[in-house]
Amino acid sequence: MSHRPSRHPLALAIAVGALAIPFSAMAEDVTSEQVVTHYADLAHTVYTDALKTASTLGSSIDALLASPTPETLASARKAWRDARVAYQQSEVFRFGNPVVDDWEGQLNAWPLDEGLIDYVETDNYQHELGNAGATANIIGSSSITIGGEEVDVSEITPELLASLNEIGGSEANVATGYHAIEFLLWGQDLHGYEPGAGERAATDFMTGEACTNDHCDRRRAYLAAASELLINDLDWMVNQWAPIAEENYRSELLALPAEEGLRRMLFGMGSLSLGELAGERMKVALEANSWEDEHDCFSDNTHNSHFYNGQGIQNVYTGHYQRSDGSNFDGPSLEALLSQQDADLAARLDGELEASMAALGDLKARAEDDESPMTFDMMIAPDNAEGAQLVDNAILALVTQTGSIEKAAAELGVNSLQSDDAGHTF
Template identity: 60%
Template sequence: MNEMGGSEANVATGYHAIEFLLWGQDLNGTEKGAGERQYTDFATGEACTHGNCDRRNAYLKAASALLQQDLTWMTQQWSPQEKGNYRAELLADSAENGLRKMLFGMGSLSLGELAGERMKVALEANSTEDEHDCFSDNTHYSHYYNEQGIYNVYTGTYTTVAGNTVTGPSLHDLVAAKDKAAAQAIQSDIEKARQQVYTLVESAEEKGQAFDQLIAAGNKAGNTLVNASIMALVKQTEGIEHAAGILGVSNLNPDTADHQSKCRI
């Protein structure tokens, strides 16, 4: 049922199914505003609006329970207490393959996903249907925290919800041990990308212009802001490939999702 017929538009489970249930369809196009589902769409009896409130309630509960189960399973995949999970598989592999997987994941998210599928496609088509969170208009935070994840992996740092920072060995340390100048340049590119993508958050939260407004045809300033993030991500991906080369990981070939940039890696 999920992604029926191979179409990514047919989403029946996960975050975006829940997002749609809570916000409803965003009918504002590239104008200000997200979906505006009424709470009465989940009410009982005569207070119910648009019919099928009981089914909507049941679906929301089922989708939320499934998401919780999936996240619990994912957490277990990284637990040192579990046997035969992904953590154990990763640690049993060679160091080179471990590095390759980390760097490939970072590069693919940076270029193919963030710069390509999630920004460039939406910008070139001026299409709100191609933004990441098209019901809630929370796209700016999704983009930023994806980028924050790349930063976390490279620097070996993570800040918890409680504000506690966890640190450990990092890719940056490995690169610096071989080429300190290159390591500083690569980390600088990643930090610049993080700062640039954060301007999308500032635009939405401080200036009242969300991602779907920034990609509107004729919004030159908004288009320029999104394109600056794309180019920063492309530059970041070049750095990730450079890091791979320094660490002896050749032919990284991160996923581009067939979206190339003039600043090609």
């Protein structure tokens, strides 16, 4: 897959995204074709916003590297958290759309064995058993050898980092994307089930004698390259969904029968809801009591990633998205289409989506409590009954809404939806 080299290619995306027109969610005579077209518009809008916020993150990283201080590091961390809001809402487009699923790993693969990238505290380091790349330390090396393959890593570039993903055949060898950047900004979270996230110092990015933990020039180069690749990847995906004359994924999708478009929409909603969010991102971590299996494990931002995944599911149903600048994007929705066929089912699914957002909102509120915050890695600790109940409530709400998503599919002529459960039993 090739990626465009420009660093801030926002003009086209913003110009097209600015054409949003308010639309009543319950408008009469909504057609399947209108709903699928708006779905493509919605994807373009969300990815445009993800690109915009990733570009802001890139600027914050530039400022950090120009002057590494606690203040510029804090600003870069905030920009990373802000960038996650739009991106996590985009993940509902992954399931059912091959162009997204084939591309997503380079941006959001996890868990990762962070010792592939940089130094780690070996006494507190949990990694995939047998992974020869788990302590390769690209930043501290001019070459690495994994699985009998020797790779020259002396010059850190976006292309090099992309080539190192899953080196040696291990999915835990993740060299790029949001989580690689997260690790570089925060460092390891060594607090286990106790309060606290990663505590990397800004001096890890200083030059000369002020540098801490060695190889600061290479650490700076790695962070800059990972940021550039993230922006270029998002730019590529924006263009896949853009309403332009040339062939792209959007044109392929809209050339298919509308029923296939509806299937991809509903499959994405159901699969993110069931197998991915309820299963891989919550059930696995809770049952294993494993903070290594939380999604944003270095920053303790997992509650927000879960919340905005849920928001993305609801967005596809309602046809609504609130951009990072506060403006709204609306259009013909699944909710309106389903209401024309079965108003009771449409109302029930709407209520279940609200219930799942309330349960995910409880996770978010508890993690952000001013007096006694309980982040996701604390919730999944053994014998934490309150935390386990919060996570279980969210899982149950997600499982419940998936049942109605599948009923909605049948009502709309999409047979045998079979949302991906990722091998989990609920």
